[in-house]
Amino acid sequence: MAEEKLNNEEIKKEEDNNNIVLSKKDIVKSFWRWRFFVQSNYNYERLQSTGVIFSLSPVLKKLYGPKTDEMSEALKRHIQFFNTEAAFGGTILGMTIAMEEEKANGAPINTDTINGLKTGMMGPLAGIGDTLWQGTLIPILLSFTLPFASQGNIVLGPILFAVLHMGLMLVLSYNVWMFGYRRGREGVQELLSGSALPKVMSFAQTLGAIVIGGLAAQFVDVVSPATLNLSSDVTLSIQEDVLDELVVGILPLGITLLTYYLLKKQFKPTTVLVILIILGAVLAGFGLIGTAD
Amino acid sequence: MAEEKLNNEEIKKEEDNNNIVLSKKDIVKSFWRWRFFVQSNYNYERLQSTGVIFSLSPVLKKLYGPKTDEMSEALKRHIQFFNTEAAFGGTILGMTIAMEEEKANGAPINTDTINGLKTGMMGPLAGIGDTLWQGTLIPILLSFTLPFASQGNIVLGPILFAVLHMGLMLVLSYNVWMFGYRRGREGVQELLSGSALPKVMSFAQTLGAIVIGGLAAQFVDVVSPATLNLSSDVTLSIQEDVLDELVVGILPLGITLLTYYLLKKQFKPTTVLVILIILGAVLAGFGLIGTAD
Amino acid sequence: MAEEKLNNEEIKKEEDNNNIVLSKKDIVKSFWRWRFFVQSNYNYERLQSTGVIFSLSPVLKKLYGPKTDEMSEALKRHIQFFNTEAAFGGTILGMTIAMEEEKANGAPINTDTINGLKTGMMGPLAGIGDTLWQGTLIPILLSFTLPFASQGNIVLGPILFAVLHMGLMLVLSYNVWMFGYRRGREGVQELLSGSALPKVMSFAQTLGAIVIGGLAAQFVDVVSPATLNLSSDVTLSIQEDVLDELVVGILPLGITLLTYYLLKKQFKPTTVLVILIILGAVLAGFGLIGTAD
Amino acid sequence: MEIAINPIQAFLIGIVYYLGIDGTPWITHLGNHTWLRPMFNGFIVGIILGDPVQGTIIGAAINLPYLAFISAGGSVPMDPALAGTVGTALALGANVSPSVATTMAIPIGLLGTIIWIVHMTVDTTFVHMADKAAEEGDIRKVNILHVAPPQIFLFIISVIPVAFAVYFGVDAVQWLVDALSGRPLDILSAIGGILPALGIAMNLRAMNGSGKLIFFLLGFLLTAYSGLPILALSIFGAIIAWIWTTLDLKGEY
Amino acid sequence: MEIAINPIQAFLIGIVYYLGIDGTPWITHLGNHTWLRPMFNGFIVGIILGDPVQGTIIGAAINLPYLAFISAGGSVPMDPALAGTVGTALALGANVSPSVATTMAIPIGLLGTIIWIVHMTVDTTFVHMADKAAEEGDIRKVNILHVAPPQIFLFIISVIPVAFAVYFGVDAVQWLVDALSGRPLDILSAIGGILPALGIAMNLRAMNGSGKLIFFLLGFLLTAYSGLPILALSIFGAIIAWIWTTLDLKGEY
Amino acid sequence: MEIAINPIQAFLIGIVYYLGIDGTPWITHLGNHTWLRPMFNGFIVGIILGDPVQGTIIGAAINLPYLAFISAGGSVPMDPALAGTVGTALALGANVSPSVATTMAIPIGLLGTIIWIVHMTVDTTFVHMADKAAEEGDIRKVNILHVAPPQIFLFIISVIPVAFAVYFGVDAVQWLVDALSGRPLDILSAIGGILPALGIAMNLRAMNGSGKLIFFLLGFLLTAYSGLPILALSIFGAIIAWIWTTLDLKGEY
Numbered sequence A, B, C: 001m002a003e004e005k006l007n008n009e010e011i012k013k014e015e016d017n018n019n020i021v022l023s024k025k026d027i028v029k030s031f032w033r034w035r036f037f038v039q040s041n042y043n044y045e046r047l048q049s050t051g052v053i054f055s056l057s058p059v060l061k062k063l064y065g066p067k068t069d070e071m072s073e074a075l076k077r078h079i080q081f082f083n084t085e086a087a088f089g090g091t092i093l094g095m096t097i098a099m100e101e102e103k104a105n106g107a108p109i110n111t112d113t114i115n116g117l118k119t120g121m122m123g124p125l126a127g128i129g130d131t132l133w134q135g136t137l138i139p140i141l142l143s144f145t146l147p148f149a150s151q152g153n154i155v156l157g158p159i160l161f162a163v164l165h166m167g168l169m170l171v172l173s174y175n176v177w178m179f180g181y182r183r184g185r186e187g188v189q190e191l192l193s194g195s196a197l198p199k200v201m202s203f204a205q206t207l208g209a210i211v212i213g214g215l216a217a218q219f220v221d222v223v224s225p226a227t228l229n230l231s232s233d234v235t236l237s238i239q240e241d242v243l244d245e246l247v248v249g250i251l252p253l254g255i256t257l258l259t260y261y262l263l264k265k266q267f268k269p270t271t272v273l274v275i276l277i278i279l280g281a282v283l284a285g286f287g288l289i290g291t292a293d
Numbered sequence D, E, F: 001m002e003i004a005i006n007p008i009q010a011f012l013i014g015i016v017y018y019l020g021i022d023g024t025p026w027i028t029h030l031g032n033h034t035w036l037r038p039m040f041n042g043f044i045v046g047i048i049l050g051d052p053v054q055g056t057i058i059g060a061a062i063n064l065p066y067l068a069f070i071s072a073g074g075s076v077p078m079d080p081a082l083a084g085t086v087g088t089a090l091a092l093g094a095n096v097s098p099s100v101a102t103t104m105a106i107p108i109g110l111l112g113t114i115i116w117i118v119h120m121t122v123d124t125t126f127v128h129m130a131d132k133a134a135e136e137g138d139i140r141k142v143n144i145l146h147v148a149p150p151q152i153f154l155f156i157i158s159v160i161p162v163a164f165a166v167y168f169g170v171d172a173v174q175w176l177v178d179a180l181s182g183r184p185l186d187i188l189s190a191i192g193g194i195l196p197a198l199g200i201a202m203n204l205r206a207m208n209g210s211g212k213l214i215f216f217l218l219g220f221l222l223t224a225y226s227g228l229p230i231l232a233l234s235i236f237g238a239i240i241a242w243i244w245t246t247l248d249l250k251g252e253y
């Protein structure tokens, strides 16, 4: 009953707004703008934020017209912090387009809903996407083509790598984008009432957190080369004899959690960057840390 | 109150039916028929189904009489797909006998309840039973007796193995069978109202699934012996350099899931068998798969 | 409403009792009595029970006066079985003081509540405390100072170890004790209504059980040195060829569970002790068990 | 000393094989599982050929690669019973050393899977006949169909090839083995390697319970990555199952 | 055969580097990730210098230590694009062996992180300008700010040093590398080793969900203790996430 | 240089041992745990015998096998305090090398468990006396019972044997050790190996919480199979406990 009423109301509102419908061309155009320009202005403060606007540009122009209040709202909405893995995370942009479309046509979607979805999904999809793309697909492709390249085989080396990498990833990211848009359209009702979404979100968030943890363990690379020369023949290795006995990976874990803590304390990323560089320089300068090589 | 009423009703019905009670001899006879004949007509379509009927035969005859409608119903009930590990899974048959007895005496048990129990428990007990019996007990007994046998010691070799294996397992399977019958009798009320059973079922199903997964990892044996000879000195092993880097055991896992998928799609087991044989022959023929030896 | 009433009642009662307030000095005195005398009368039946009374002595005297009925109740309350890791577990004593204080001043706290808290927390804190203190901190301190000691360096060897060990642990155990007292005071209300406590308890109990399991695996040390000499060249090692193939650590696990079972069956600890000694002597006498060295 | 195998002995050895097939009713199902171990049927073949000690020794040697043999869900990846009976008979007959017997036994064991597959396929016809009898409530007929036709058929396809093989002896079998060796044998063992998937998948399909596939995957990956023995896995599995069940059914019953 | 690099070639190689930086729009973001692999940009540098085959061979050698290169959350722990372009150019120019080229490429790659850090820091100013345009609803201006200033700036700071380096050649770079080797290089690589923490922590901060830090810790420790490859971790992670989600949201929706 | 140990020194060394027993009140409970390490009590024995440096060196050697010594739930699987005091005294007295001292110290340490067991058994009588005092509300009496009788008793059974052993010296102890070596020592160490089970089981019995035994088993098996150090186990354990608690108490409070 209540839902039916909602539907009726919406339909009325949609009629009032003369129902601006996006064409497939708009969605596709937006996709290509994303794939080319996602990180043109990549920066430590907001990362891909202006990339989002650049990509949504054809959509927003059509929905809100230039220099209107609604456009201003939309721009302020999307200029916030955003960062994800561009291929898999594209699905969020697809959904966002669908939500903007519904919103412009009067559905009761507010900025919080859109931002909730964007920020809720960007992290998990960054973790999962980085793992599947940079962490899995590229190493596989390289391990197939690199041997040819080292024999001087141009075709089965660099060219095959380029074709496979870009071919596979473009097909994937295009489909993922369109999927996001379609699910977004079908799902707005569902999203608003909330049935499957919380499960998908919770699953993605949990998996994302685990995977990000795994990435930290693999790619933050700090060990202590320090030793205590206790006598002519007794040497204590801080890394092996102390730290590894406590918790394997305690240094990278500590550094990552410290960084996280600083960001949580509202330090700007550029400040944190400087802190990390100084910390690294000082500790390495005294020979207390290094890489595992 | 409601329960009390139920009890009264039952008692009345039981009186109406003149209360056919199975003797211990019936249960034991049934047990031996199972232990001897469980797989006399083992087949890809229904596996132990006629074995179940052969085993329950004394019970069913007593409860329903020959060529009655009730007998026909009972036969059609039990000729369905059934497969379990015969020793541990015997407990299901014990319970089934108890349920048939109650049903024949008027308890409100229908075909669905009986089949639910049978199909709910047969898989878990197959996984758990195979693990404990074929996967654990037999290897232990063999590792004790085989060394004697290889010295030509007949008594401490084959004979001791036979005695221990059959002795232990018969004691076990007899007790498990009787336990099933007793629990079934006591528990019919409980089963119908549902308090402990769902927990036991859920536990068994979860454990069964994990254990079946472990069996698959150990006993489905496919690796790829293929290599890419990239140059005179660079060789890429598909198994070690690619597949193992992705997911260890990806081939056996893939084959098992494919088989499962085909069965789910209602392919007949014999069809799936043919598919697997052809698949194996073709892939092995081209040197793409082999066993790990 | 109901809560408000409770508060009012309490305040009234407190007025009636003229509100005996413990001074910080009482709490600190109690702490030092604990740290010195916790295990003066350590025994297999009740372990630290009289140590608890000795420690709480200044508090109980102040709250209940000598040889009163209330004192007798308090003594009987605390002479029950108690055992924990003295440093981390001190937090339980801190809380206990707070609860005794409230109780003496009329709060509706009964013996069960106090004992529930004490026995609920002592086990987990024993497991966690032993792990962090004896299992982690001491080995680390030793691995730093032992090399110096073996060079004959008295200062960086034994003395540094003593200073660091006692310094760190006294600071820790003092703070943990005071924390317990403060949380106890603030939390009595909360404890009684129950919101955070169940979570903390459940977390501590679960972690404690896991950690105790890990301690058992590391510190119960039984293997079987027995072998079967099957022929001149075939030898079967019971430990490696049989037990380890079944479950790694099956002997220490079995011994621990047996001990637990005996205690559960209300055997006195001294009886269990004798059983273990006899069992160990007999089995080792026949060469069936030994240590892993 | 070479033992000449006479037709009666050959026939008896054929029966030894028949009795070691999982499902023949005469010695119980557990009896089959004792009897199918080469250590045991080698001993029996030894009795038939007059040298049980030597039969046991050869059987034990042939048994080694089948130590961890398992049959799940009706899948038989290789056939230790065939390997044991034929291998022992030939080794005693040709006075071949245990290790040579073992070498020959492996390909023979693979051939056994063919017999198994044929019988499990043909048996489906008898269950269809039993369906009709069930409709009529004729339990006697179901019982007869359960035993007579499948066992007669199994007797024929198991006794005859074995009797022939051991009667015509090592040369005939060697010829067969040679003909198979190389690619054909690789193919046969690859098929033997994947067939357990059928049994496992049938068991899996027969299971219910939420998250079935998830837990299957978990069991698979835990085993694949840790190399845990199956008993240890099942203890860990029981812990996981307990936690899952407790939490999943919380407040439901 | 030594190849003398002329100014135009040096400039072109500078552009090759610029195009291999994660974010330059001309060849798509995926294009950057192809182009930044030394195997690929070595090939392009080879074309520019007239020997694509040799360029590919050298690039492939330089690529090896970057096989598992990942950039997460905008962190670039080392710069394979700089290593590949400059390394290949110098190796072709000085006719240096691939293995020497690799040795030189590692410190060069570390220097690339400096360029990356500078550009990601400076870009923050353009996003502040964009904030104003957003306020006015001026999407055209936001779009221009998104592309023009950052890319012009990036072009300058990436093309110039590379062009100079490859033009003045191996001696100049060798001098730089020598000056760095030892402690300075250790410090640079230590910094490169901890910088991914920034990216990962930014991603982590952007995530929600109950137990986020717990599961992060779990993923970290599982990987640290088991050495699981990242794909296997993510399958185990998916199983855990499924179990958690199922139980945590039970009866809520 | 051999040091002759006089009766007073022997008595003092007996006291050193007494103070290193877990529970003597004079130097705090933490003090006991410092003092019971051979590195430390060797140093004190060295002071008494006039050579603290040598005492420390010998003590450090004896300490090595006790690096991971733990006492849980009142179980003492071996006695480092006895090993350290007697071992150091004998080594200094007989001018024995540290490694010989260590070899002798191990069986001595096992004998210490006997003293411990006797005192923890006898102390049960004092707690029964305290029960009566508690009934009467007589806290003073409970306090006295808590300290005086158990400590007097402990003083006697610890000081006397040690004083005798170090006074009569290496030959007497060697005789004892010889008499024990072989089977008796194996039996003593086997008993020492299983006694921690008592302490652990007492702690376990004192715990509550649903699934206690399941989680105990989990902790045991994780450690047994992975060889995880105890701190790492407790972090994994905390993650598991958090997940369990969150889900188990869901919606209850």
Ligand SMILES: OC[C@H]1O[C@H](O)[C@@H](O)[C@@H](O)[C@@H]1O
Binding pocket: B083, B084, B085, B086, B126, B127, B130, D022, D071, D072, D073, D074, D075, D199, D203
């Ligand atoms: O898997 C359960 C069960 O399936 C079939 O019945 C046979 O393979 C048995 O050996 C096995 O125990």
Ligand SMILES: OC[C@H]1O[C@H](O)[C@@H](O)[C@@H](O)[C@@H]1O
Binding pocket: A083, A084, A085, A086, A126, A127, A130, E022, E071, E072, E073, E074, E075, E199, E203
């Ligand atoms: O981590 C998500 C994402 O962050 C940034 O955008 C870059 O580092 C990408 O390479 C990465 O995929």
Ligand SMILES: OC[C@H]1O[C@H](O)[C@@H](O)[C@@H](O)[C@@H]1O
Binding pocket: C083, C084, C085, C086, C126, C127, C130, F071, F072, F073, F074, F075, F199, F203
């Ligand atoms: O296990 C808790 C606790 O038990 C006893 O009190 C002693 O063994 C202590 O060393 C230990 O900390």
